[in-house]
Amino acid sequence: CEKPDARPLRQRLLVVANRLPVSAVRKGEDSWSLEMSAGGLVSALLGVKEFEARWIGWAGVNVPDEVGQKALTKALGEKRCIPVFLDEEIVHRYYNGYCNNILWPLFHYLGLPQEDRLATTRSFQSQFEAYKKANQMFADVVHQHYEEGDVVWCHDYHLMFLPKCLKERNNNMKVGWFLHTPFPSSEIHRTLPSRSDLLRSVLAADLVGFHTYDYARHFVSACTRILGLEGTPEGVEDQGRLTRVAAFPIGIDSDRFIRALELPQVQVHIKELKERFAGRKVMLGVDRLDMIKGIPQKILAFEKFLEEYPYWCDKVVLLQIAVPTRTDVPEYQKLTSQVHEIVGRINGRFGTLTAVPIHHLMCISAGNFKRMAGLSLIAEKGGRDRSLDFFALCALYAVTDVALVTSLRDGMNLVSYEFVACQDLKKGAAQSLGAGAILVNPWNITEVADSIRQALTMTPEEREKRHQHNFVHVTTHTAQEWADTFVSELNDTVIEAQLRTRQ
Numbered sequence: 001c002e003k004p005d006a007r008p009l010r011q012r013l014l015v016v017a018n019r020l021p022v023s024a025v026r027k028g029e030d031s032w033s034l035e036m037s038a039g040g041l042v043s044a045l046l047g048v049k050e051f052e053a054r055w056i057g058w059a060g061v062n063v064p065d066e067v068g069q070k071a072l073t074k075a076l077g078e079k080r081c082i083p084v085f086l087d088e089e090i091v092h093r094y095y096n097g098y099c100n101n102i103l104w105p106l107f108h109y110l111g112l113p114q115e116d117r118l119a120t121t122r123s124f125q126s127q128f129e130a131y132k133k134a135n136q137m138f139a140d141v142v143h144q145h146y147e148e149g150d151v152v153w154c155h156d157y158h159l160m161f162l163p164k165c166l167k168e169r170n171n172n173m174k175v176g177w178f179l180h181t182p183f184p185s186s187e188i189h190r191t192l193p194s195r196s197d198l199l200r201s202v203l204a205a206d207l208v209g210f211h212t213y214d215y216a217r218h219f220v221s222a223c224t225r226i227l228g229l230e231g232t233p234e235g236v237e238d239q240g241r242l243t244r245v246a247a248f249p250i251g252i253d254s255d256r257f258i259r260a261l262e263l264p265q266v267q268v269h270i271k272e273l274k275e276r277f278a279g280r281k282v283m284l285g286v287d288r289l290d291m292i293k294g295i296p297q298k299i300l301a302f303e304k305f306l307e308e309y310p311y312w313c314d315k316v317v318l319l320q321i322a323v324p325t326r327t328d329v330p331e332y333q334k335l336t337s338q339v340h341e342i343v344g345r346i347n348g349r350f351g352t353l354t355a356v357p358i359h360h361l362m363c364i365s366a367g368n369f370k371r372m373a374g375l376s377l378i379a380e381k382g383g384r385d386r387s388l389d390f391f392a393l394c395a396l397y398a399v400t401d402v403a404l405v406t407s408l409r410d411g412m413n414l415v416s417y418e419f420v421a422c423q424d425l426k427k428g429a430a431q432s433l434g435a436g437a438i439l440v441n442p443w444n445i446t447e448v449a450d451s452i453r454q455a456l457t458m459t460p461e462e463r464e465k466r467h468q469h470n471f472v473h474v475t476t477h478t479a480q481e482w483a484d485t486f487v488s489e490l491n492d493t494v495i496e497a498q499l500r501t502r503q
């Protein structure tokens with residue numbers, strides 16, 4: 001079926017991303033349970049429904065034996081997911097090493113961890129080899145499942161080598177690549193030993209997409225300055241072959257959140273939360289426990305706010321939901337201890353017998369569909385089962401007075417979108433939500449503290465006006481619209497290229 005504007009909605013789409021939307025947990029020799037994976041990429045792509053999609057990726061677990069692999073492939077198949085099996089050693093050098101210790105910090109302008117700099121330089125080559133090998137393994141699985149006419153959509157910094165590997169296997173494949181993180185200035189990209197290999201591999205795609213125009217521009221200038229290629233308004237040209245480069249800002253499935261607010265279980269959570277925090281304003285942060293999310297800076301700004309405006313000490317609570325991530329990477333381990341230390345200090349300083357200012361909840365996942373039990377589970381079971389299900393998350397967003405999103409740098413932060421979608425009851429990513437949100441410099445804790453006060457004391461009229469702006473944006477720039485635009489642009493790009501070569 002096709003929409004009136006002739007978008008091929010039921011086209012087969014092979015989505016390829018490092019992580020599958022579900023992560024597997026082994027329950028027995030041949031039995032598995034599947035939990036929803038965390039992160040913006042997963043939550044956005046799950047909102048893309050109008051394609052015949054298959055998802056190819058890693059299930060987040062080492063499965064060395066054939067019995068386990070067969071059983072997991074079957075379980076994932078029921079969810080239209082196809083696993084790529086990566087062994088522990090590859091995961092260590094490709095995922096923990098090259099992806100998350102090198103590319104991720106560099107693309108977010110954090111540089112390499114200082115004390116690791118030399119060690120990283122030494123182990124760089126071996127990590128890059130593992131990166132290439134892992135990308136080849138993804139390419140083999142894609143190639144195996146590819147059918148003529150499919151669109152292959154590669155995602156994120158883990159798979160920059162994939163477009164080249166795919167075109168080597170079948171030059172007629174329609175290949176798009178989209179980056180979910182910022183692409184840094186060419187001056188930063190230049191510091192990567194593998195800078196040219198990565199750019200050339202990405203350029204093998206037919207269409208290359210970024211969240212913002214700035215990231216697209218950085219990519220084109222990296223190609224012109226580092227590879228000496230020609231940048232055009234359409235993209236990058238290499239010996240007559242054009243790789244189209246453009247910005248496609250992502251969105252969420254806003255209807256899913258809006259509809260959830262009507263459900264009885266969400267209403268129960270809302271009631272429970274309202275009772276629990278009666279008489280206090282609720283501020284909310286929901287982040288993966290990642291240094292780019294600026295969690296320590298956010299908490300320090302909240303401390304500054306309590307210090308500057310003591311009137312608010314027992315009238316506001318900050319709920320900080322943190323989802324641990326990449327826990328084998330040392331920088332992430334350090335961050336966890338740092339956040340615990342700061343929260344403990346501030347609660348000790350401003351807490352009373354009846355109220356603590358910060359509730360810091362480490363959840364193994366947030367937004368999971370699996371469980372019905374919600375906040376009470378987290379708050380009361382303490383320590384054991386710590387996932388925040390989708391309904392509890394929607395309820396939290398709905399009762400929140402102020403969402404604090406203070407990423408130091410982010411591809412596109414979708415927590416702010418989810419919050420806006422759920423604020424329907426009570427009328428209130430920086431570049432996209434500009435006019436509706438209060439924009440802050442997350443590095444300046446005094447400025448953030450003042451903005452917290454501004455948000456808490458805003459008149460209902462101003463709140464309503466800002467909310468309307470945000471709400472219209474979030475409900476029109478959806479995940480489906482993002483995917484439709486990318487895929488139709490990819491189809492058009494390939495047709496244009498074919499016409500050009502025929503001329």
Ligand code: G6P
Nearest residue numbers: 019038039040041156180181325
């Ligand atoms: C970000 C990245 C995604 C990644 C997600 C979760 O959103 O852009 O590619 O999947 O973080 O990180 P993880 O390392 O757990 O997959």
